[in-house]
Amino acid sequence: MLKDKYVFAQLxxxxxxxKFRxxxxxxxGDKYVKSYTCWNQLTYADVQTTVKS
Known part of the structure; x- marks a missing residue:
């Protein structure tokens, strides 16, 4: 089992x-957003990459 963090999590x-905000x-970036912000999208991309691995 992998003990280290994934590359995306490290980045x-x-x-x-x-700075991101x-x-x-x-x-x-969040002009018309009600609940799913840019930060949520970024962290969800991390979840997608870790689940598929």
Missing amino acids: VKFLDND HLVDKYD
Whole structure:
């Protein structure tokens, strides 16, 4: 069984949440979003990659 984190999880760990939020606000990434935000999409992509492996 794999003991280390997956590559995508390691990359997300280095992503600064404040910087990500600033970029989302700058480019109106969540403009018409009611519940499924950009951050949720990013973390869901991590779930998809880990489940398929």
